[in-house]
Amino acid sequence: MAITHRHITTANEAGGSPLLPISTQTNATTSFYDANKKNLGRKHTAKQLSDKSVAVVAALAFLGLLTPMLLFGNYHRGNSSSSNLRGALGDGPVPRPKNWKTWGYHGFRDNFRCHGYLSDRTKPLPTMEDWETMLKAYNQVVDPTYKFDPDIPPTQGYRLNEDGAQPYYAKLSPGKGRGLFASRDIQKGEIVHDGNKSDVVFPDGLSWKRYMFALPRTMACDQAEWTFTQKFKEGGPMRVVSSLNIAILMNEGNTILDVNVQPEDENGKPSEYSAVFYAMRDIKKDEEILMDYADYDTDYAAAGIGHQVEQTKMEAVKTYVHQAAMGWGMIFRQVGSTLGLGS
Numbered sequence: 001m002a003i004t005h006r007h008i009t010t011a012n013e014a015g016g017s018p019l020l021p022i023s024t025q026t027n028a029t030t031s032f033y034d035a036n037k038k039n040l041g042r043k044h045t046a047k048q049l050s051d052k053s054v055a056v057v058a059a060l061a062f063l064g065l066l067t068p069m070l071l072f073g074n075y076h077r078g079n080s081s082s083s084n085l086r087g088a089l090g091d092g093p094v095p096r097p098k099n100w101k102t103w104g105y106h107g108f109r110d111n112f113r114c115h116g117y118l119s120d121r122t123k124p125l126p127t128m129e130d131w132e133t134m135l136k137a138y139n140q141v142v143d144p145t146y147k148f149d150p151d152i153p154p155t156q157g158y159r160l161n162e163d164g165a166q167p168y169y170a171k172l173s174p175g176k177g178r179g180l181f182a183s184r185d186i187q188k189g190e191i192v193h194d195g196n197k198s199d200v201v202f203p204d205g206l207s208w209k210r211y212m213f214a215l216p217r218t219m220a221c222d223q224a225e226w227t228f229t230q231k232f233k234e235g236g237p238m239r240v241v242s243s244l245n246i247a248i249l250m251n252e253g254n255t256i257l258d259v260n261v262q263p264e265d266e267n268g269k270p271s272e273y274s275a276v277f278y279a280m281r282d283i284k285k286d287e288e289i290l291m292d293y294a295d296y297d298t299d300y301a302a303a304g305i306g307h308q309v310e311q312t313k314m315e316a317v318k319t320y321v322h323q324a325a326m327g328w329g330m331i332f333r334q335v336g337s338t339l340g341l342g343s
Contacts, residue, residue, distance in 0.1 A: 091216050100209065104307030105224065105300040108212055114221035121177040125170050125246070128155050130219065134244050137214035138200065142207045146200065146244075154245035158198045166193055168289050170246040179251045179288055186283040189268075192261045193289075195275030198247040202240040205304020229303040230296045233273050238302035253290035261291050272296055 094112055103111065109118075117123075126134075131154040138146060149158040152165050160166040167186050173179030186192060202208040208227070212220045226248040229238050242248060253259040264278045265271040272295060283289070300306040 091218050093215065094213060094217055094220065096213050100213065101206065102307065103209065105227065105305045107307050108209075108220070109224050112212075112217055112220055112224070114224055117218055117221050118225050121175065122172070123177060125172070125178055125249075126155070126222070128153060131155065131244060134215065134219060134223070137211060137219075138244065141210040141214045142202060143200075148244070157246050160191070160194055160197065166198075166247065168192065170249050173251060173288055176251045176288075178249045180246065180249055182283050182285050182287050182289060185285050186279050188279050188281050190279045191276060192279050192283075193247055193250070193277040195241075195243075195247070195277075198245060199241050199243050199275060202242075205240060205306075208240045208305055227305075228293075228296055229299055230275070231273055232275070236273075238297075238299050240303045240305055250289055250291055252293045256292065258290050259292045260287070261289055263295055270295070 109115070131148070135146070135148060135154075148154055152159050156169070157165045165183075167183050167190075168180040169183045170178060170180055173181075202211070212223060215223060223242055226242050228241055230241050231238055250261075260280050260283050261277040262270050262280055263272065263274040263276060265274050268278070277291065
């Protein structure tokens with residue numbers, strides 16, 4: 001708050017001149033007082049305006065800082081009403097806020113506080129109990145008929161063919177966290193993984209969102225990390241895909257030279273529509289199985305798990321710009337009224 005220093009004119013300071021007649025001196029003194037009174041009034045008014053101007057400038061500066069925060073902060077949060085959930089979440093299921101249906105993939109990761117958990121590269125492998133919990137949630141809210149492979153537990157994978165399980169096992173990978181490693185020597189051109197026998201495909205985005213809320217928080221974070229999107233034929237719908245066994249733990253190569261498996265069609269050509277992975281070269285036993293995540297197009301909005309604001313980005317920006325403009329307009333009108341510019 002500004003401190004106003006007022007100068008008060010005393011009678012001695014405004015004394016009359018002895019060389020003038022009394023009547024003239026009185027008039028002169030009166031005029032002097034009037035002039036000083038007007039001067040003080042002008043100074044006081046100017047000081048008031050100065051103080052108000054400082055306040056107005058401060059308000060404008062504050063709004064200048066606040067507007068980008070409102071524009072981009074609210075957009076980033078997607079107007080989520082769930083910020084009060086942060087810091088209060090344990091490892092149980094996360095309660096649904098009223099706007100849960102509008103949450104997108106990134107909204108789940110953010111509001112479930114997944115970042116710290118997912119950045120931990122020392123997390124242990126999911127246990128049989130973990131996989132069973134995920135299956136139970138999937139049966140409850142997505143597909144009650146889905147079951148694990150009857151012969152091979154999810155901690156080991158699934159039955160790839162008549163010879164048994166797929167040719168890999170799970171363990172921690174240095175610098176990457178959980179990963180898959182060849183359980184034997186694998187020859188170039190051999191099928192390493194068949195997603196048609198392993199993956200779960202959600203019927204729509206809403207079922208995936210229900211599934212996330214049915215899981216304990218950290219398992220939901222795991223599923224967020226494991227979720228990907230894929231079309232199964234050219235021109236087909238984009239689907240949300242995951243898995244309920246170790247097959248989902250396949251990591252990405254640090255460089256294209258590290259990649260040793262890729263999805264291919266029945267003609268042996270790379271295909272983003274295929275879920276069958278072939279060895280691109282010979283893979284030695286205990287070598288890590290690595291894919292290129294770019295083999296599949298990531299489009300959460302097309303798959304139904306993009307945030308409402310993410311899907312209507314321009315509409316959201318226009319709304320916030322309009323609100324900001326209205327706020328600035330009100331301030332400028334107030335400034336004009338304060339400074340007497342409108343009269």
